[in-house]
Amino acid sequence: MSDLQNTDQPQRPGVVVTGASGRMGQMLIRLILDSDHLRLVGALDRAGHDWIGQDIGTAMGGAPAGVTVSDDAVTAIAQAQAVIDFTSPDATVAFAELTAQARAVHVIGTTGLEQRHLDALAAAARHAPIIRAGNMSLGVNLLVGLTRKVAAALGTDWDIEVVESHHRHKVDAPSGTALMLGEAAAQGRGAALDDLRVPVRDGITGARAPGSIGFSAIRGGDVVGEHDVIFAADGERIVLRHLATDRAIFARGAIRAAVWGQDKGPGQYDMMDVLGLQG
Numbered sequence: 243m244s245d246l247q248n249t250d251q252p253q254r255p256g257v258v259v260t261g262a263s264g265r266m267g268q269m270l271i272r273l274i275l276d277s278d279h280l281r282l283v284g285a286l287d288r289a290g291h292d293w294i295g296q297d298i299g300t301a302m303g304g305a306p307a308g309v310t311v312s313d314d315a316v317t318a319i320a321q322a323q324a325v326i327d328f329t330s331p332d333a334t335v336a337f338a339e340l341t342a343q344a345r346a347v348h349v350i351g352t353t354g355l356e357q358r359h360l361d362a363l364a365a366a367a368r369h370a371p372i373i374r375a376g377n378m379s380l381g382v383n384l385l386v387g388l389t390r391k392v393a394a395a396l397g398t399d400w401d402i403e404v405v406e407s408h409h410r411h412k413v414d415a416p417s418g419t420a421l422m423l424g425e426a427a428a429q430g431r432g433a434a435l436d437d438l439r440v441p442v443r444d445g446i447t448g449a450r451a452p453g454s455i456g457f458s459a460i461r462g463g464d465v466v467g468e469h470d471v472i473f474a475a476d477g478e479r480i481v482l483r484h485l486a487t488d489r490a491i492f493a494r495g496a497i498r499a500a501v502w503g504q505d506k507g508p509g510q511y512d513m514m515d516v517l518g519l520q521g
């Protein structure tokens with residue numbers, strides 16, 4: 243059934259989508275408008291955006307959805323039970339403060355967060371649940387567990403490299419997913435990624451440091467997201483690969499997280515919690 247009848251099922255949690263005109267924002271809104279589990283109550287965009295004041299369904303080129311695109315985050319988030327947020331790090335921190343005040347679930351897909359952003363999110367999570375992952379897909383979260391296991395099983399004579407490819411518009415590198423995979427590999431080796439991570443290689447880099455974890459990023463075209471974790475030893479290689487061909491996989495994960503979070507207390511969660519893959 244469609245959620246276009248926005249008032250007929252008040253028991254469904256109301257969700258606000260931030261960055262509504264973005265690639266992920268539009269995908270999320272399409273899926274939420276078709277969801278039996280969530281009700282779209284707000285669509286936020288940056289002040290001055292062409293879509294402000296328009297119906298979100300019409301702005302996306304479809305039928306009216308009964309929700310007007312707004313730049314008033316305070317008012318929109320105050321009436322929400324969940325906020326799904328795929329925007330930029332500074333915006334996500336600002337939305338986290340409002341979402342915490344509303345005691346709503348904040349589902350964060352935004353990547354490229356620095357320590358100061360993470361610190362602000364930790365503060366917000368003292369008041370309401372935050373569910374954050376660099377990749378919301380089932381496949382990648384399974385791959386994280388596999389990567390940890392393979393890294394734990396292999397010695398440091400197996401070199402680990404993470405290679406990722408994304409569309410030409412992506413602004414951060416390595417991708418959030420690549421960092422999740424690198425962290426899993428480091429955990430498998432009983433170490434912290436910060437201690438093993440190799441900065442971008444360029445020029446006379448010297449030979450590879452034993453036990454290090456390298457990252458390479460490719461940007462081009464419309465690639466949705468591709469990740470390889472390469473374990474390379476003398477005479478053999480293992481490659482664990484995830485290929486995303488449709489952004490719906492991320493949006494479905496985020497919607498599942500928003501519903502899952504409804505009965506959770508304040509704190510920080512990730513997709514491994516949502517999918518029951520911890521441990």
Ligand SMILES: NC(=O)C1=CN([C@@H]2O[C@H](COP(=O)(O)OP(=O)(O)OC[C@H]3O[C@@H](n4cnc5c(N)ncnc54)[C@H](OP(=O)(O)O)[C@@H]3O)[C@@H](O)[C@H]2O)C=CC1
Binds near residue numbers: 262291
């Ligand atoms: N965790 C996951 O599974 C996934 C995470 N992502 C991440 O999600 C984020 C968004 O990706 P994508 O949708 O492709 O990017 P887009 O650039 O297409 O969309 C981002 C949206 O956020 C808005 N936005 C950015 N900064 C602000 C701000 N300060 N205030 C208000 N709105 C703002 C943008 O508005 P404007 O255009 O005006 O700047 C735009 O509408 C990225 O960090 C990406 O890496 C993406 C896919 C999956």
Ligand SMILES: O=C(O)C1=N[C@H](C(=O)O)C[C@H](O)C1
Binds near residue numbers: 408
């Ligand atoms: O920016 C994107 O597009 C994506 N970002 C996430 C990341 O940084 O890993 C997830 C996915 O790969 C798409």
